[in-house]
Amino acid sequence: MITEQALRKAFLFRQPIVSRQQELAGYQLLLRRAEPDTHERQQTLNTAALCAAYLELGMQSALGNTCAYLGITPDFLQQEALELLPAAGVVLELLLDRPPDKAVQIRCRCLHERGYTLALADYRGIDDRSRPLLPMVDVIKIDAGTTDQRTLGNLAGSLRNLPIKLLAQGVDSRELMDRCRNLGFTLFQGRHFAQAEIVSGRRLSASQAALIRLINLVGRDVDVALIEDAFKHEPALTLNLLRIVNSVGHRGNRLSQPVTSLRHAINLFGRRHLQRWLSLLLLAPGSVGSDPANSPLLQVAALRGRMMELLIAGDPSGANGRLADLAFMTGILSMMPAALGLPIDEILAQIAVEDEVRTALCEHAGLLGSILALLECFDNDDASGCDALLGQLPGQLDRQALNTCLSVALRWLNGNGG
Structure with missing residues (x-):
């Protein structure tokens, strides 16, 4: 089967796509081997395998409320199998290296009318390649990582009056993201969020220090009374813990009686889950409720x-x-x-x-x-x-x-x- 063979030969990589608020908006999914695909026929087979893998691995369910951007070659665009993909779960990214012929334009119009979201990759300005598709595409992708600042401004400016979302690809720094945001981009693809300036001796915030104290207490297997006392000094964390335990219950089962005691909540939640939850909160940007x-x-x-x-x-x-x-x-x-x-x-x-x-x-x-x-x-x-x-x-x-x-x-x- 093409999917099983593809998953044995290639890796299913993901590249995050974030909004202006730096919230996750979707993933670019890629099937990639150590050896690049150069032949056009192989690229189409790779696209078919990617779409099949998306369906067979249940990626719509796995991605939840976020969507998957899937690169679609002109040949695969014409295949009926494309319509097995859920319109609500995917963005079809058109990989065109030449102006679209009539068949491609008709197919794009048909998919657009059926509710599919279309994106045009590698935008280089309004030309014979992009002009026929502008009425049908919802997202335009521009490689911000390899485009100089002046050209980037001109490309974004050419689309300013159109109802199209601009996606900046190759964003690997906060400075580049801010520059693209100022130019009108609303979506950003890259790994800037997972990078930080590492500074030895930097002071932790009060909330971060409090979380570390709690993580250490939970991990050292101390008496629950000491953990309870530490939580009492962090009312926001205490409130969130009580809410989680009351809403989820013990091991995923709703409780017949609401939890009102902090010690009861800690015991029900369990130290293993409590340590994981606190560690994730330490990663949260700004708010303990992230x-x-x-x-x-x-x-x-x-x-x-x-x-x-x-x-x-x-x-x-x-x-x-x-x-x-x-x-x-x-x-x-x-x-x-x-x-x-x-x-x-x-x-x-x-x-x-x-x-x-x-x-x-x-x-x-x-x-x-x-x-x-x-x-x-x-x-x-x-x-x-x-x-x-x-x-x-x-x-x-x-x-x-x-x-x-x-x-x-x-x-x-x-x-x-x-």
């Missing part, structure tokens, strides 16, 4: 933690035990430098962790360190790096297992199982 579904940084951290937890057993269907818990925390903590702007050694000087976690984070050593290195390559679309690390890991881990693991972790993150 939702991982809206924060790209939290998405990366939570996904990395869940994927590490799943991969540690070499089985994407699930993993249990002490090492799986350590794997999840390793994934979360690996994003702390980006969130806090501190070197990892300074963070670990303030958060008590197991030796396996410390060596994984600082040296990429041991099984946890190898899987962390694998997922760092995976997050950076490094196919050759992924291949090299997969060959060093024990068990039956391969490209297909990693792709399936991504789908399972995304579904878990969006509350749809996994």
Whole structure:
């Protein structure tokens, strides 16, 4: 089957797309091998495999309220299989290297009328390639990473009066995002949110310091009375904890009686889940109520933690035990430098962790360190790096297992199982 073959031969990479508020708006999905696809026929087959993988892995459910941007070649555009994709879950990104002929224009108009969102990639100005499609496309993509400032302004200005969203591709810094925002871009594709200026000795905010104190208390297995007292000094955290436990209940089952005692809530929530929740809040930008579904940084951290937890057993269907818990925390903590702007050694000087976690984070050593290195390559679309690390890991881990693991972790993150 084309999907199974493709998932064995290629990695399903994702590149986040964020809004002006830096909230997650979607993902660019890519099937990529270590060897680039240069032949036009192979590119069309790759597009077909990408669309099939989207359907077979249940990516619409896995992505929740965000959509997937899928690159569509002119040949695949004409295939009926394209209409198996859900109009509400995808953005069809037109990969055209020449002016569209009549057949392409008719097909785009038909898809547009059926409710599909169309995007035009690699916009280079209003010309014979873009002009016929402007009435039908909803999104225009411009490579901001390789376009000089003056040209970028001219390209954005040429579309200013049209009801089209501008998406800046290749945004890898806050400065470039701000520049594009000022030019009228509303969507941004890149990894700027997962990067930070690392400054040794930087002071943590009061709320960050409070979260670290709580994480250490929970992790040291102290008496619940000490944890309860620490929470009482953080009323916002206490309120959020009570809300979560009351709404979800114990292990996902709604409670017959509401939780009113803080100690009762801590016991019901469980120390393992409490430590994970507090660690995610430490990554949250600004507010203790930040939702991982809206924060790209939290998405990366939570996904990395869940994927590490799943991969540690070499089985994407699930993993249990002490090492799986350590794997999840390793994934979360690996994003702390980006969130806090501190070197990892300074963070670990303030958060008590197991030796396996410390060596994984600082040296990429041991099984946890190898899987962390694998997922760092995976997050950076490094196919050759992924291949090299997969060959060093024990068990039956391969490209297909990693792709399936991504789908399972995304579904878990969006509350749809996994």
